[in-house]
């Protein structure tokens with residue numbers, strides 16, 4: 001823990017040292033990516049109003065629009081003397097903008113497995129439920145110096161709530177709840193937050209009904225679904241909406257792994273894969289198909305139906321073996 005205190009002190013000093021701080025997250029953002037960057041930005045701005053704090057992202061997610069804007073126009077000349085902070089991004093190839101390479105120095109703050117160490121200063125704790133949890137821990141460590149606001153607390157709480165599956169995933173610890181509790185005391189409007197997270201468009205519910213019709217199940221309990229372009233058009237789905245379909249399959253008894261294949265419609269025939277599992281870590285399957293991620297939530301890419309079926313078969317064989325060699329799964 002002393003080590004982490006050292007790196008946290010270093011990061012605090014770096015933030016103090018620079019007049020301009022540029023924040024980056026991973027592309028195709030989720031609530032944690034947006035929450036951790038916007039939350040840290042809000043803390044820095046509240047603590048040091050004279051500092052320039054900007055978000056450098058080249059994409060956005062419509063379903064997170066309620067969290068507000070996070071694409072600041074930043075002219076090239078503003079990078080050379082700036083500190084770049086990249087949050088919630090395990091692999092530097094997945095950043096929301098490549099312009100981080102123009103920054104004078106880079107800080108990495110993340111909770112993914114550190115397979116691709118990067119940055120001049122790196123603080124990674126892969127047991128944390130969310131990158132937002134690290135930002136709240138950072139605030140808590142230096143709370144005599146840092147200013148938390150209701151706005152910052154709301155961003156950070158949103159990230160913890162979304163990345164932990166509403167405090168359901170195994171990474172959730174007593175510390176997660178303590179830090180989330182600390183945020184709640186800043187007066188977060190959780191009723192509005194959860195309305196933003198849960199309300200569905202009518203068409204989305206129709207899509208959900210379709211998912212339950214169309215999903216398939218292998219012999220050993222791998223549920224999977226292919227969301228082709230026609231389906232995405234029929235139900236007016238963004239890529240994020242289509243990817244979200246994976247979570248619709250998460251509560252089937254005896255099914256330890258569920259996978260959504262999303263046709264992107266690009267020239268290469270790219271099919272994006274979302275893998276999820278309960279009890280049995282499945283990221284090694286993702287790694288065999290150009291992907292990776294968390295033990296029970298990972299992503300991969302396949303390029304045709306053959307590869308799609310290979311992946312399903314690999315997952316099925318692994319789940320069969322897992323069930324034969326483990327007890328207590330449901």
Ligand SMILES: [Mn+2]
Pocket residue numbers: 032033088111129130131163
């Ligand atoms: Mn995250």
